[in-house]
Amino acid sequence: MVTLVEWPEIITCLENNRFELVLKNVKASSRVPSVNDEELQERAFPEKSPLNLLYIGGCSLDRLSTTIKHCANLTNLVLKDNCLTCLPEEIGLLTQLKLIDVSSNQLVSLPQSMKNLENLQSLDIAKNKITTEGLFDFVGLVMLHIFEASHNDMTQFPPSLTSESLVKLHTVNFSYNKITNLPFEFSKVTKLKDLKMEKNELTDLPLCLGRMDKIRFLDLKGNPFKDTRFRKLANDTRVKVPSVLDYLRRKHGEMEDGENGNEKEKGNDDERNNGDSLNVITHHPSMRVKVLDSVSSIRGFLLTCVIRNINLSGQNFRKFINLQTRLHSNECIQRTRATIGTHDVSALSLPLRYLALPIDELFITALRKKTPVSARDLLSNLLLDSELARKREKRSQVNPVHRYLHLVKDLPLLGCLIDSEGLVISLPPLTNSDLTKMTENTSSVLVEVSSSDSIDVCYEIMDIFIKETRLISPSIEMDQMRVYKENDDLLGEYPSRDSLRGISLHFQNYEEKKM
Incomplete structure (x- = not known):
């Protein structure tokens, strides 16, 4: 029988029924017998082994015994930084596994039996020689959260990784492979937040990404995209993910229009939707905002629109307010990325102006207040409240909920939205006016x-906001609003003909409607 004298880690594990066996940086030739010895591994993996964690890293391991099947309780299997060229099919019997890390080996394929690992949450196969054909079917991995597969030899995106069953998959890394395209079916992976495809062979636009609104990190650098503008976007580290996704959405719309005889120019873009429609009135003379030059360097980007015929009675009002709160927390990243303001149209006068004013000259009746207060005093009070909350919660840093305050706390000017009678209705990202706040009776x-x-x-x-508002009140209609620079150049309009993909927008000119 093989002696374990030079393997105190295994002796301790066996004698004490330990749940963890960790071997780090033990070279194969430094101990007798070698870590690759079959009998040694049989001793380390006895029948009914209690192990739930096995870590063998940096040990020149070039084979794993089939007796690994005895470790039925394993939840974590780490075999990174070794010399493995294959794994035994018996791994597929370890159905309690939640994490597998076989990165930095010499694997060319994975056992097909791994398709049975229904509890697997994290799989790391980076830095191997695995091909697309060497993968298994991912459909059954319904708990998979993270798949790391960078630095391999894959030429195609694994088809089964586009399965709708992968409802928890949020991180995928295929950087440094040879993948030539992303299938449109990949958009079915609706929870994806982190996608890395750096240094592949992507040439066509990955249009599927335009439908994946939850992506927060996207790396497409170093791919030979044919679209020159998109190639520049993908390689510019200053460009935000939403800008990349928006470009893809717009290009997808253009391609659809080309295939369908440019129907979008007629305002009846029925081919792009599933029968869902929304009426939009355009060119109303009051539906406009002028953005003055003073605000361009402070918070210079703005879109507005009007929702008509909204039903906020009963539970709808609470749902509508909760929607705004949720978007502020998530998509708007605690108001540091964007801020949403909503107002009762009957309480203000259109058109609007968007400008910057000195904080001592800017007054607003803030939400839940009865009298106007200067922007300086309002900001000071909000900063004080955030500091008191930090101390009360015993935090070392301010709560992320209040982080937006630090974007504007040192600015001498703040942006504000003012109606045609001079009423300040919004002071983003700080507050809206209490005078224009919405109620259950608000209809516009x-x-x-x-x-x-x-x-x-x-x-x-x-x-996102309009689509989710329609889930609360499906019968809404809209007025398009246009945003102009001080010199009357058009900055933006909403909804535009590229907005709200999946919904048929029926545009009607205000003057034509009056006739």
């Missing part, structure tokens, strides 16, 4: 989305 809503990042961010947030 002015929506504003402002950002210091880009106009694309405003379009993205507005699209």
Whole structure:
């Protein structure tokens, strides 16, 4: 029988029924017998082994015994930084596994039996020689959260990784492979937040990504995209993810229009939707905002629109307010990326102006207040409240909920939205006016989305907000609003003919409607 004298880690594990066996940086030739010895591994993996964690890293391991099947309780299997060229099919019997890390080996394929690992949450196969054909069917991995597969030899995106069953998959890394395209079916992976495809062979636009609104990190650098503008976007580290996704959405719309005889120019874009429609009135003379030059360097991006015929009675009002709160927390990243404002149209006068004013000259009746207060005093009070909350919660840093305050706390001027009678209705990202606040009786809503990042961010947030508002009140209609620079150049309009993909927008000119 093989002696374990030189393997105190295994002796301790066996004698004490330990749940963890960890071997780090033990070279194969430094101990007798070698870590690759079959009998040694049989001793380490006895029948009914209690192990739930096996870590063998940096040990020149070039084979794993089939007796690994005895470790039925394993939840974590780490075999990284070794010399493995294959794994035994018996791994597929370890159905309690939640994490597998076989990165930095010499694997060319994975056992087909791994398709049975229904509890697997994280799989890391980076830095191997695995091909697309060497993968298994992912459909059964319903708990998979993370798939790391960078630095391999894959030429195609694994078809089974586009399965609708992968409802928890949020991180995928295929950087440094040879993948030539992303299938449109990949958009079915609706929870994806982090996608890395750096240094592949992508040439066509990955249009599927335009439908994946939850992506927060996207790396497409180093791919030979045929679309020159998109190649520049993908390689520019300053460009935000929403800008990339918005470009893809717009290009997808253009391609659809080309295939369908340019129907979008007729205003009846029925081919792009599933029968869902929304009426939009355009060119109303009052539905406009002028953005003055003073605000361009502070918070220079703005979109507005009006929602008509909204039903906020009963539970709908609470749902509508909760929607705004949720978007502020998530898509708007605690108001640091964008801010949404909503107002009762009957309480204000159109058109609007968007400008910057000195904080001592800017007054607003803030939400839940009865008298006007200067922007300086309002900001000071909000900063004080955030500091008191930090101390009360015993935090070392301010709560992320209040982080937006630090974007504007040192600015001598703040952006504000003012109606035609001089009423300050919004002070983004701080507050809206209590005088224009909504109630359950509100039937028409002015929506504003402002950002210091880009106009694309405003379009993205507005699209999400309107789509989810329609789930609350399906019968809404809209008035398009246009945003102009001080010199009357058009900055943006919402909804535009590229907005709200999946919904048929029926545009009607205001003057034609009156006739």
